Amino acid sequence: MKKIQMIKNQPLSLISTTKIIQMSNVSTSYDSKNFALKGINLSIDRGTNYAIVGQSGSGKSTLLKLMNGMMISSNGTIKIDYVVPDMNDKKFKKMMHTIGYIPQSLGLIKNITVIENILIGALPRLSKIQSLFKRFPEHEIQEAKRILKLVALSGKENRKVYMLSGGEKRRVAIARALMQKPTILLADEIVSELDHVTAHEIMDLIADAQKQMNLTAIMVHHDMQLALEYANRVAVIKDGEKILEIGVEGEKIVDFQTGDMSAEEIMEMYSNDSKK
Amino acid sequence: MTPKNNIIIGIIIALLVVASYNVDANPIEFIEGLPNLAIVVEEMLLVEPKYVPTAIWAMFETIQMAFIGTIIGFAIALPLSMLAARNLNSKYVYAPVRALLATIRTFPSILWAILFVIMVGLGPFAGVLAIIMYTIGFVSKLQYEAIETIDSDPMDAVSSIGVSKWQLIRYVVIPESASHLLSQLLYMFDYNIRQTSILGLVGAGGIGFYIINYIKFFEYGKAAVFMLIVLITVLIIDWVSVKIRDKYIIKSQHGMEVTTK
Numbered sequence: 153m154k155k156i157q158m159i160k161n162q163p164l165s166l167i168s169t170t171k172i173i174q175m176s177n178v179s180t181s182y183d184s185k186n187f188a189l190k191g192i193n194l195s196i197d198r199g200t201n202y203a204i205v206g207q208s209g210s211g212k213s214t215l216l217k218l219m220n221g222m223m224i225s226s227n228g229t230i231k232i233d234y235v236v237p238d239m240n241d242k243k244f245k246k247m248m249h250t251i252g253y254i255p256q257s258l259g260l261i262k263n264i265t266v267i268e269n270i271l272i273g274a275l276p277r278l279s280k281i282q283s284l285f286k287r288f289p290e291h292e293i294q295e296a297k298r299i300l301k302l303v304a305l306s307g308k309e310n311r312k313v314y315m316l317s318g319g320e321k322r323r324v325a326i327a328r329a330l331m332q333k334p335t336i337l338l339a340d341e342i343v344s345e346l347d348h349v350t351a352h353e354i355m356d357l358i359a360d361a362q363k364q365m366n367l368t369a370i371m372v373h374h375d376m377q378l379a380l381e382y383a384n385r386v387a388v389i390k391d392g393e394k395i396l397e398i399g400v401e402g403e404k405i406v407d408f409q410t411g412d413m414s415a416e417e418i419m420e421m422y423s424n425d426s427k428k
Numbered sequence: 429m430t431p432k433n434n435i436i437i438g439i440i441i442a443l444l445v446v447a448s449y450n451v452d453a454n455p456i457e458f459i460e461g462l463p464n465l466a467i468v469v470e471e472m473l474l475v476e477p478k479y480v481p482t483a484i485w486a487m488f489e490t491i492q493m494a495f496i497g498t499i500i501g502f503a504i505a506l507p508l509s510m511l512a513a514r515n516l517n518s519k520y521v522y523a524p525v526r527a528l529l530a531t532i533r534t535f536p537s538i539l540w541a542i543l544f545v546i547m548v549g550l551g552p553f554a555g556v557l558a559i560i561m562y563t564i565g566f567v568s569k570l571q572y573e574a575i576e577t578i579d580s581d582p583m584d585a586v587s588s589i590g591v592s593k594w595q596l597i598r599y600v601v602i603p604e605s606a607s608h609l610l611s612q613l614l615y616m617f618d619y620n621i622r623q624t625s626i627l628g629l630v631g632a633g634g635i636g637f638y639i640i641n642y643i644k645f646f647e648y649g650k651a652a653v654f655m656l657i658v659l660i661t662v663l664i665i666d667w668v669s670v671k672i673r674d675k676y677i678i679k680s681q682h683g684m685e686v687t688t689k
Binding site: 220221222239245246247248249251253254255257258259260261262263264272273275276278280283284286325332 | 579581582583584585586587588589590591592594595598599600603604606607
């Protein structure tokens, strides 16, 4: 059983408390009968490391797609920095430039090099002519190299992505997102297929970047332990509903839906739940 | 074999028999005609080597025609195929473009050649125009089908950055389909060389012009020289494209497989 002492991040009270993401009573469905999400309420503070945990098909990836405007909810309201996310809306489209999104499959372009993949993050800042002729300004190239160093991929910038290992590919995907100079980072099960050590390396990397760039990170996880280790808050999604939201305040884990609970009780609840 | 399969095979055989009857396809006539072929082959064996330089020059003209036709046709087809791809455009864009491409594709290259001979007169230029049109119709279909099969994950990931459609095409669609595009370019060039070889039949230049004229005058020995040059050229091009394929295409497709989950 996880011990509370293992939780690494700073308590919520030290972070600015303006809300960056607000969802109230959000429901969405892929067809008329089955709801992918039902009545979700979320409120995420700026600078938080927020984890969404759930099993396959629970609706957690859908939740991320609603946040970056790739999907539109059927009911309820969503506000990302006070703007309704919709990729067809001009105002939100500008905001998308600063929302880094890493899908579970990473969405890298395999036939091109590492640095070319990372530079894609800078595309919104390029003029039409520059992007047509692939003329990235020198400062963008320097920025890409700085990020390469940050994600520990220096020296591999000219490798084709298909030649990289799983962990390295994840670093490229993170670097592409960081190249956007994001305010929000959305990552869908980014470490779920990695071994324990590599998974922690990737999570540490994101935690570092988060501190450096004052990011709000929203990460979908399969593994509750990993989520508790890194996140300030954890929401548990089951069958499209948020069944639990816990947070870390100092040394204490707080259940935001049912009142104070001990970490042991929460873990017990979660493990019972996942056995069902 | 399930009964359903037996019925399908039965229907196909029945259709084959009916169609053969309708077009007078008679195997006995084929066998009876074999001695005639022997006469042609015998005459062809009387190859006249002094025509080799002329044949090589005519082949060179043919290759140049095919080259221009393939490159220009490919360059025009690429933007059209982007417009025709369902995963990049709305119905109102791709449907009319597809209809246009289907119309272009309806005519075989030889009909285009006749049309252009009427328009610009006899000679290789009419042939080049015919090859361009044929390439546009044919290769754009291959291209938009390749574009529609590219992985949607990189597209989604990059669109989520809020890039423009043209940036998406430039930075995701083209690199992701590059190996297919190269493969199609090689295939089309190879195919166009064969095609250009027969466009001479309608006076649109190239080596076919010589072949058809010598055959008309029963000079099979001379025609054979030109046909032999076509054969050698096609074999060389085939060999070269296999090499290019091995070097660039197979490798990158292998890479794709490795990364697919």
